[in-house]
Amino acid sequence: MRTYNYLIICLVLLSFFKGSVNADEIQLAIVKSYFTTIKPEKNLNPAKVKLGLILYKDKRFSKNNDVSCFSCHDLGAGGVDHLKSSTGTQKRIGDFNSPTVYNSHLNFVQTWNGRAASLEDQLDGPVGSEVEFGSSWNDIVEKLQKDKAIMKLYTKIYNSKMTSDNLKNALVEFERSLSTPDSKFDEYLRGKIELSLEEKSGLKLFINNGCVSCHQGEGIGGNLFQKLGVIIPYFDKSKKYKKFHYGKFNISKKERDKFVFKVPSLRNITLTAPYFHDGSIATLDRAIELMGFHQLGIKFSKKEVQEIKAFLKTLTGKVDGELIK
């Protein structure tokens, strides 16, 4: 725990030395030292993306043919299911809240506790999990290779019998196509537009108070691990919680990784309620308050919370030129 506290204090101090944003003026150059615009993936293979989307929506991935990736990561609903925790095959309920699939290829590791090193690795999670597909790659290949339409698309690309590696390859190619560029904030970073006064105040609060020490870069998060409750404990150490709350500790078994999670990306964050790894936080206002308090030791006023929220709203990006919903 010490190490994390120390690290975070260093990060916050560093952000001050780097240049805290002036109270009445905001320098684009400083903002640009923390964040970059979303750059959609280049050189994607359109045939693979097309097959990937078909697989993404295919309920035969699940044991009872009742759920698909789309069921828990609805592309018309911010890439999530808006449930506290997801419902898998045979209506089984899991522990974790479903993170968005939009921009997930930007994350340095996948899942809340970071146990999957890549999008390919991540796919073994839902397939085998009893609370997601409750299936196996063998069963999935068995079912899908009987589908003539899928096999036609598949053989054109892979020119081989169906394998789980190739199915993963197509799914990941599709996932890599799920960038949401050209948000209001990206246009601002490009110097093309101005933010409103309220949005700018929110951005200033976000930078000057140190949110940016954890949520930065292209994804505005998704590139480091941090403890939930790094300054003021979020969990009571003397109590026992369900295993999944211990985060990265479940993977590393190191004491210092208790309650440590991947810092989530805040891209499209207004669309992905409820919040936190367990989906226990219903509103963005509450998530901002708790972050201020537990991660930074700050109690924000109502006005400040609204300003930060206004800034976060500028992070909603576009797909095919339209803001995503």
Ligand code: HEC
């Ligand atoms: C039953 C609901 C459910 C299904 C079905 C499901 N997911 Fe998920 N997905 C989740 C949950 C819950 C998590 C978080 C799990 C964790 O952190 O351990 C997750 C995590 C992810 C992540 C990691 C995102 C991040 O920010 O870390 C990706 C990517 C993803 N899923 C893609 C998919 C794809 C592709 C499929 C289909 C092959 C799929 N999911 C099927 C619920 C589901």
Ligand code: HEC
């Ligand atoms: C010390 C690192 C750190 C700092 C500083 C920090 N966060 Fe976070 N943030 C996290 C972590 C870790 C999570 C994941 C919490 C969880 O899994 O339950 C998170 C989650 C969030 C979420 C919910 C995301 C989701 O998908 O559920 C929001 C919103 C958020 N942070 C905003 C902020 C704001 C605004 C600030 C500044 C007031 C801030 N954060 C400061 C590490 C940090």
